[in-house]
Amino acid sequence: MLSRWIDHTVHLLLALCVVITILTTLVVIVLLGKESILFFQQVPLWDFLLGTRWEPLLEPKSFGVLPLVVGTLKIVFGSIVIALPLGLLIATYLSEFASTRFRSTVKPVLEILAGIPTVVYGYFALTFVTPIIRTLFPDTQIFNAASAAIVVGIMILPMISSLCDDAFQALPGSLREGAYALGATQFEVAVQVILPSAAARVGAAVILALSRAIGETMAVTLAAGATPQISLGFLESIQTMTAYIVQVSLGDIPADGIEYLTCYAVGLLLFIMTLIMNIIGNHFITQTRKLHL
Amino acid sequence: MKRTQRKRKEQLFIWICRAATWSAIAILLTLLFHVMREGIEWLDLQFLDSFPSRKPERAGIKSALWGSVWLIGLTAMISIPLSIASALYLEEYAPKNRWTRIIEINLANLAAMPSILYGLLGLAIFVRYFDLESSLWSGSLTLSLLVLPVVVIAAKGSIRSVPLSIREGAYALGARRWQVVFYQVLPSALPGIMTGIILALSRAMGETAPLIMVGALSYIAFLPEGPSDPFTALPVQIYNWASRPQDEFHGLAAGGIIVLLILLLTLNAGAVFIREKLQRYKS
Numbered sequence: 001m002l003s004r005w006i007d008h009t010v011h012l013l014l015a016l017c018v019v020i021t022i023l024t025t026l027v028v029i030v031l032l033g034k035e036s037i038l039f040f041q042q043v044p045l046w047d048f049l050l051g052t053r054w055e056p057l058l059e060p061k062s063f064g065v066l067p068l069v070v071g072t073l074k075i076v077f078g079s080i081v082i083a084l085p086l087g088l089l090i091a092t093y094l095s096e097f098a099s100t101r102f103r104s105t106v107k108p109v110l111e112i113l114a115g116i117p118t119v120v121y122g123y124f125a126l127t128f129v130t131p132i133i134r135t136l137f138p139d140t141q142i143f144n145a146a147s148a149a150i151v152v153g154i155m156i157l158p159m160i161s162s163l164c165d166d167a168f169q170a171l172p173g174s175l176r177e178g179a180y181a182l183g184a185t186q187f188e189v190a191v192q193v194i195l196p197s198a199a200a201r202v203g204a205a206v207i208l209a210l211s212r213a214i215g216e217t218m219a220v221t222l223a224a225g226a227t228p229q230i231s232l233g234f235l236e237s238i239q240t241m242t243a244y245i246v247q248v249s250l251g252d253i254p255a256d257g258i259e260y261l262t263c264y265a266v267g268l269l270l271f272i273m274t275l276i277m278n279i280i281g282n283h284f285i286t287q288t289r290k291l292h293l
Numbered sequence: 294m295k296r297t298q299r300k301r302k303e304q305l306f307i308w309i310c311r312a313a314t315w316s317a318i319a320i321l322l323t324l325l326f327h328v329m330r331e332g333i334e335w336l337d338l339q340f341l342d343s344f345p346s347r348k349p350e351r352a353g354i355k356s357a358l359w360g361s362v363w364l365i366g367l368t369a370m371i372s373i374p375l376s377i378a379s380a381l382y383l384e385e386y387a388p389k390n391r392w393t394r395i396i397e398i399n400l401a402n403l404a405a406m407p408s409i410l411y412g413l414l415g416l417a418i419f420v421r422y423f424d425l426e427s428s429l430w431s432g433s434l435t436l437s438l439l440v441l442p443v444v445v446i447a448a449k450g451s452i453r454s455v456p457l458s459i460r461e462g463a464y465a466l467g468a469r470r471w472q473v474v475f476y477q478v479l480p481s482a483l484p485g486i487m488t489g490i491i492l493a494l495s496r497a498m499g500e501t502a503p504l505i506m507v508g509a510l511s512y513i514a515f516l517p518e519g520p521s522d523p524f525t526a527l528p529v530q531i532y533n534w535a536s537r538p539q540d541e542f543h544g545l546a547a548g549g550i551i552v553l554l555i556l557l558l559t560l561n562a563g564a565v566f567i568r569e570k571l572q573r574y575k576s
Contacts, residue, residue: 003469010471014382018396021379021445024438025399028410031417086313093310106314113321115557117499119528120328120550123535127543128327154320161317185303208405215407217502218528222535242409242502249416249506267413271406278405282398 032271035264042258048265054228054244056262063262065269067228071145071238075220076213078149078234079156084206086153087160092190094161095168107162114158122222125151130223137235143225146234151219156209163205167198167288204284211277215270217242241266328554332547340548344514345530349541354549356513357530360429361556363517364526365498367433372440373490377479379441380448380486385474403442411439412506420507427508429520435503440493447489451482484571491564495557501528527553 040048043063051064090110094103129147134140171194179193195202225237226247239247245263343353387393415435425431455478463473504526513525527549534546 003472007469007471010474011382011386014378014386017375017378018382018387020375021403021441022396022399024414024441025403027418028406028414031414032410035417086317089310089313090317093307093314097307097310098314106318109321110317113317115495115499115561116324117501117528117553117557119499119501119532119535120324120554123531123543123546123550124324124327126535127331127547128323157317185299187303187306188299190306211405215409217407217409218532221502222532242407245409245413246502246505249412249508263413264417267410271410274405274407275402278402279398282401282405 028271032264032268035261036268039258039261039265042261043265052230054239056259057248061258065241065266067230068239068241068244068266069269070230071224071228072214072240072242074145074234074238075149075152075216075224075240076210078145079153079213080206080210082150082153083157083160083209087157087205087209088164088195088202090157090161091164091168092194095165096186096190096194107165110158110161113154116155118155118216118218119222121151121155122219125219125223133235140235141225141237143223143227143237144235145224145238148220148222148224149234151223152213152216155216155219156212159209159212160205163208163285164198164202167201167205168194170201170288171197200284200288204281204288207277207281207284211274211281214277215242215274216240217246221246241270325554328547328550331544332549332551335544335548336551340545341552345512345525345533349539349545352545354527354530354552356516357525357527357549358552359516360509360513360524361498361527363429363520363524364433364436364504365494367429367520368436368440368497369490369494371433372437372444372493375437376441376444376490377448377486379445380452381474381479383445384449384452385470385478400442400446404446408439408500409502409506411435412503414438415503415507425521427510427523429517429522429524431507432504432509432524432526433520435507436497436500439500439503440497443493443496444486444489447493448482448486451485451489452478454485455481484567488564488568488571491560491567495560495564498557498560499528499553501526501532504529505532527556 048063048065050066051062052066053062053064054067055062094106098106125147129150130140130142130144133144133146134142140146175193175197176189179189184193220240221243224240224243226239226243227237228239228244229236231238244266248259248263251259339351340353341358342355343351344356345354346352383393383396387396412435415431415438419425419431419434420427425434459477459481460473463477468476509525509529510523513523517524531546531549531553534542534549537543
């Protein structure tokens with residue numbers, strides 16, 4: 001009798017813990033939504049989404065989020081330009097050419113790059129990458145998009161190389177053997193057979209890495225500056241969505257001021273962008289995994 | 294195209310791939326070497342045993358170090374039972390239907406959510422709504438939410454890999470479900486779960502943005518005595534020093550980074566040790 005009672009209680013207690021985990025998501029959505037609604041009561045949605053001036057802390061205030069979005073996209077673009085080719089080459093080498101011993105030593109070493117705290121990357125960008133860029137291009141500003149984009153690229157590199165390596169490894173061996181039997185070289189197999197066959201999962205890896213780059217906070221706060229602006233250059237100071245949220249929270253924010261609410265409006269936009277990318281990326285990965293089984 | 298030409302192309306390509314792989318390792322070494330070179334001269338006992346100061350030569354990480362220890366301890370206490378319980382329920386009790394699939398997708402998305410959004414969440418709920426202010430409670434509850442999905446996913450994988458025969462054997466001997474779960478499944482999955490927990494906690498230890506959001510102050514000249522005290526943490530202190538223009542403070546930041554990396558390395562080595570032990574035990 002006691003045993004059966006325990007059985008039911010345990011079942012209930014465990015279920016309760018799951019509910020807490022699930023509640024987190026709901027609370028995030030409700031909360032971001034609630035504070036954002038307060039914000040949008042004061043600022044029209046279209047002014048927010050399409051406005052080209054972001055000056056919420058200075059009079060006259062202006063709440064166009066596009067400069068922050070452009071800043072974020074610059075970091076995302078710059079980092080993927082670095083991480084994608086490098087990551088693909090590394091994944092090809094580890095999966096197709098390297099010995100198993102080399103592979104099993106190098107993979108964990110690359111994971112270390114992913115485990116280093118982002119504030120360390122920020123420090124590295126500020127004190128190592130930026131001085132190098134400034135010797136190459138003397139008119140670079142101290143805070144610039146380029147150095148932040150480079151370190152964010154380094155940060156997402158292990159993610160791309162490891163996911164692509166998994167994708168290549170999941171392909172059946174017969175695919176390679178068929179190509180070799182037809183006389184293809186290793187280069188031709190890697191580029192014309194393996195890469196196209198794994199394209200869906202490589203795409204998923206890129207999307208997940210992009211979402212990681214969008215949400216990156218400390219490196220861009222430290223290295224990319226605090227100047228929200230729409231421009232094309234990588235050598236000047238910018239501000240990303242995440243860096244803005246940090247900047248506001250570093251000052252004392254009054255709980256009912258518009259500055260506090262802007263954080264949540266920007267946060268909501270960030271949440272939507274990363275959520276969509278994560279859903280697409282994870283969907284692709286599980287779908288293709290089923291395909292190969 | 295001639296065969297020799299194609300062969301040459303192949304060799305060139307393999308060399309480029311090899312160079313790319315080594316360059317990634319070189320980047321890692323450069324980063325570590327740079328931090329060591331900048332920070333090693335600041336690293337001494339006085340640095341570990343002093344509070345932050347406006348004078349670089351007298352500044353240290355005492356309060357930050359203790360803040361981080363408090364934070365990780367509290368986070369572990371909150372998140373470990375919750376995440377193990379959730380994973381056990383999802384793997385051992387929950388029926389496999391549309392709802393559990395939605396929960397699984399939800400967990401994957403939570404694990405990939407930018408950490409600063411957890412900061413916004415902590416600021417609005419723990420700091421403002423529950424009025425915990427910028428205390429260790431706010432910080433560790435926020436970090437707990439952050440590590441929860443990561444640990445649940447790891448624990449689920451580890452529980453799933455426990456062979457079915459163990460469960461069947463226990464049921465055959467007349468055990469009830471909770472006895473099977475707690476006496477058989479959990480002990481055999483525990484090493485894998487521990488590895489996941491340690492890796493997630495080491496991620497939490499390096500998190501900066503959510504702590505800044507909940508208001509971890511960077512000038513704290515006392516040690517926290519309980520979970521309701523204000524605090525600072527190692528990454529926050531590093532950020533504070535790195536964001537100042539003077540070179541001396543950059544040196545201090547590098548010194549703090551060395552301490553942080555040593556702590557993370559110790560944690561990760563622990564995780565690897567547990568995994569190795571488990572593999573030997575299984576085989």
